[in-house]
């Protein structure tokens with residue numbers, strides 16, 4: 001397989017560095033001209049190995065037969081709209097974690113909309129770009145509805161340090177990765193406001209229940225949510241200062257400003273999840289709370305009061 005990564009931010013760069021262990025990789029960055037010494041501005045301290053070709057010309061990346069899309073969720077549809085015909089015969093792998101605000105779908109449906117004959121796949125799970133780029137051991141989920149395609153991608157994209165588990169549950173894998181970011185913002189806000197580790201554990205657990213409720217309603221297998229793409233990534237993102245979603249929540253909880261140029265997927269995903277819950281009558285109190293927190297219509301103390309005042313129920 002000839003592999004190209006589209007999206008030259010922290011994650012796309014880390015994937016290209018990691019996959020170079022298997023052979024040549026092309027990395028397309030729209031801002032390739034702004035790179036200095038083959039170092040991504042979003043992933044300092046990591047230099048591209050010789051096997052990675054960095055290009056600002058998307059046509060060069062599109063000569064590959066396997067394309068990994070590693071850019072923010074809300075940018076995916078726009079990027080695809082601007083690409084020329086010819087995606088149909090390729091393996092298309094989405095690496096973004098989120099729900100598109102306009103369509104209220106994850107990345108696989110957007111890839112399918114653009115290339116109906118292609119079989120989209122999802123690469124997701126607990127992984128910080130800095131860890132992957134340093135070659136630290138990481139396990140991820142590769143989800144594809146087509147088993148043969150899933151097996152081929154699992155083989156091609158696993159490396160000695162990056163271990164891929166296969167799944168056919170695309171909806172479950174992408175929703176786990178999307179919704180954990182919302183819960184991570186809630187957990188960051190909780191810790192930032194000094195509400196304690198017990199409250200965080202409650203938010204993680206009830207957040208996981210909420211993730212599973214929505215994902216199963218939309219067709220996911222509950223076991224997928226309990227795997228790397230769901231519980232695994234939830235655990236990492238809700239407990240580490242390396243997570244941007246968690247740090248954004250910390251800033252909210254402390255009443256501090258946060259750099260608007262940092263990618264925080266959970267804010268838009270909270271709004272999208274809340275819209276899905278409203279549309280389908282699924283209660284999602286944590287997503288709704290995070291949606292209002294991030295748009296600034298609710299404070300952290302008000303949010304906790306509202307969550308605690310909900311009617312008592314069975315677990």
Ligand SMILES: NC(=O)c1ccc[n+]([C@@H]2O[C@H](COP(=O)([O-])OP(=O)(O)OC[C@H]3O[C@@H](n4cnc5c(N)ncnc54)[C@H](O)[C@@H]3O)[C@@H](O)[C@H]2O)c1
Nearest residue numbers: 008009010011012042070071072073075096097128129263
């Ligand atoms: N950073 C991580 O540790 C990590 C790990 C796993 C998954 N992810 C996921 O990967 C996705 C990308 O995150 P990231 O960390 O690379 O973000 P980032 O902020 O580091 O980089 C985003 C990149 O996307 C590019 N981009 C944005 N819109 C674009 C467009 N329309 N066309 C072309 N390029 C565009 C930007 O120029 C930038 O280089 C997110 O969905 C994130 O959840 C990130």
Ligand SMILES: O=P(O)(O)OC[C@H](O)CO
Nearest residue numbers: 125126127243244245246
């Ligand atoms: O930095 P975050 O919060 O976008 O998290 C990065 C990855 O999704 C963790 O698996």
